[in-house]
Amino acid sequence: MSAATAGPAGATAGGVPAVAIRGLRVAYGSAVVLDDLELTVPAGTALCVTGANGAGKSTLLRCATGLQAADAGTIRVFGRPPGRSAAFWRDVATTVENPGWYSGLTVREHAELIRLAHGADPADGALDKLFDLLGLVPLADAAPLTLSSGQRQRFLLAAVLARPSRLLVLDEPEQRLDTDIKPVVAELLRTYVAGGGALLMASHDPEFAAEVGGERLTL
Ligand SMILES: Nc1ncnc2c1ncn2[C@@H]1O[C@H](COP(=O)(O)OP(=O)(O)OP(=O)(O)O)[C@@H](O)[C@H]1O
Structure with missing residues (x-):
């Protein structure tokens, strides 16, 4: 059980916060x-x-x-109740709910499809960079269902980072990652926030959370 407040004072100064609960x-x-x-969680900030x-993260x-x-x-995401509308999910990318995969498409083809569907160019080099950073190049032709749990976690992170969004909601993004990949993910998340995105994540790893930066809320 918890009663807590997080986020800097004057959080709405730059406009409607990404998340207000x-x-x-x-x-x-x-x-x-x-x-x-x-x-x-104001835009351009992170809250871990x-x-x-069992605390309720x-x-x-x-x-x-x-x-x-x-x-x-009350819960407001960019000023509106969170919902299941396509408009909401255009703004919000999350790993809280496991996505389904198309059995006929490879890891790389999924990322390309996600990027294309969100109006971004799948061939502009962004995916090459993301796959390289997350060690997904050797897995590009694999079927998502054949990935190990750590490989799958890297793929899930690539999938949410491959598309434009205004808010990332990530449940323990560091989970099951190799130690050398964690700083890479932290840097990708820092870059996302520095670019104006908002990040709400749960984490069990204080070192990883510190690398990502931002505010902390303990339940
Ligand atoms: N659908 C449910 N029905 C009943 N109890 C639930 C349900 N979902 C979660 N709980 C309980 O609510 C509490 C909080 O669960 P939650 O998964 O939110 O915790 P958490 O902080 O994410 O835990 P963890 O660090 O283990 O992932 C736990 O005691 C859990 O058993």
């Missing part, structure tokens, strides 16, 4: 997991949610993306 309460039966939780197993991220209903409180 007030009085959030979630209970599973009689077990209250989140209670009167408050947070703000930490806490013990994933629950919070699911609520923030509209994938789970809250028992009380």
Whole structure:
């Protein structure tokens, strides 16, 4: 259970915050997991949610993306309730919910499709760079379903970073990554935030969270 406020004062100075949560309460039966939780993530900033197993990090991220209903409180993402509309998901990229894969397409073809569908050029070199940084080049022709859990995590991160977005919601992006890949992912996320994107993530890794930078909220 937690009541906390995060995000710098005057968080809305630059406009509508990417995420604004007030009085959030979630209970599973009689077990209250989140209670009167408050947070703000302005555009161009990162907020890392930490806490013990079962503290409610994933629950919070699911609520923030509209994938789970809250028992009380208000959640606004770019000023609107999170939802399942295509317009919402154009702004928001997440690894909270596992995507489905097309069995006939390779890892690289999925990334190209995602980029193309979001109006970006799949052949402009951005994917080459991303695949190189995340060590996905040797896996480019693999079927996503054949990837190991760590390879799959790298692919999921490539998939959300391959497309334009205004908010990234990531549940433990460092999970299952090799130690040499973690700083690479941290740098990619720092670059995303420096470019004006907002990042809301949960993490169990203080070193990784420190490398990403931004505010911290402990549940
Ligand atoms: N659908 C559900 N039904 C009942 N209890 C649930 C449900 N989902 C989560 N919980 C419980 O709510 C609490 C918070 O779960 P949540 O997954 O949000 O925690 P977490 O902080 O993300 O944990 P972890 O660090 O282990 O990933 C846990 O006690 C969990 O057992």
